């Protein structure tokens with residue numbers, strides 16, 4: 001199995017995809033320019049098949065043929081091709097339901113699978129291109145801050161590679177099945193579901209690719225987030241870092257209303273955030289804004305902001321994406337301690353500047 005993407009792998013994949021004919025141009029898919037974001041790595045291959053909205057329905061069989069072509073390559077265990085409509089047709093940045101020009105026949109799976117869980121009004125995903133930028137810190141604090149605004153809030157920790165919700169929310173127990181559905185746990189007035197509840201600490205590293213995707217799908221579909229009498233106002237989804245299978249599964253299966261992108265100010269983190277943003281734009285998921293984490297450290301003597309990781313980058317990036325900066329969260333030791341102690345900083349009345357910034361972001365999202 002190849003662990004890293006090589007140009008030889010990519011070339012082989014492109015050749016295989018050129019054997020699948022684009023019905024509109026009569027050319028191979030690669031030659032027709034329909035292969036976007038091709039990834040061939042770790043036994044997996046996938047790309048986005050980007051087509052004009054008005055012909056999306058005709059491409060469902062093409063998508064399947066492309067998946068078969070990739071799956072037939074030596075060393076490929078899983079192939080995933082996502083059908084999206086191109087920006088030129090003016091359908092990006094809309095609700096996912098509109099992604100395929102409102103034509104459910106174009107969905108690769110039955111349309112009911114592409115619906116949000118029952119009794120959930122809004123779904124917001126928190127994404128980052130890179131690990132360790134504070135995505136879980138942001139997700140937990142936003143969820144608790146939204147609950148503080150009087151909303152009925154759920155937190156889905158979909159970071160199967162390193163679930164943080166049990167530690168950061170201070171809960172760990174076996175969720176119970178009641179009437180065939182998993183009951184989320186509750187902490188700080190937020191309903192929480194995490195793969196970390198179901199597997200031992202450290203074990204999530206074994207959840208790879210397809211297994212991870214199906215675990216996430218189960219957490220999306222089999223959890224009783226709300227009831228008719230008490231629907232969930234908003235489900236905050238803590239995505240794993242990056243832009244892999246799990247993100248595609250979520251974007252495919254869950255009607256995400258919008259994404260919040262978390263980044264630190266450094267250029268490298270921003271480049272990764274840009275990659276994440278590009279993926280969500282391709283799948284027509286609106287980007288609600290950027291949260292710049294670790295934006296600065298306040299000088300203990302004077303309070304003056306010290307831009308440890310640089311400054312201004314996230315603002316420029318948000319401007320380029322045409323979205324607001326929802327918050328600039330300072331580096332505070334208390335933020336980390338609060339997370340480590342299972343009570344996000346916004347649970348404290350005197351939480352300081354970071355807690356205030358999280359609350360302001362929650363208000364902006366509301």
Ligand SMILES: Nc1ncnc2c1ncn2[C@@H]1O[C@H](COP(=O)(O)OP(=O)(O)OP(=O)(O)O)[C@@H](O)[C@H]1O
Nearest residue numbers: 131132133134135136137241330331332335336339
């Ligand atoms: N603003 C902040 N000030 C101080 N510490 C922070 C801040 N934000 C995050 N941290 C700390 O940085 C570490 C990484 O944060 P976190 O786990 O939220 O990142 P992540 O992006 O979810 O990581 P991964 O994707 O690898 O799970 C944690 O120890 C967290 O407490």
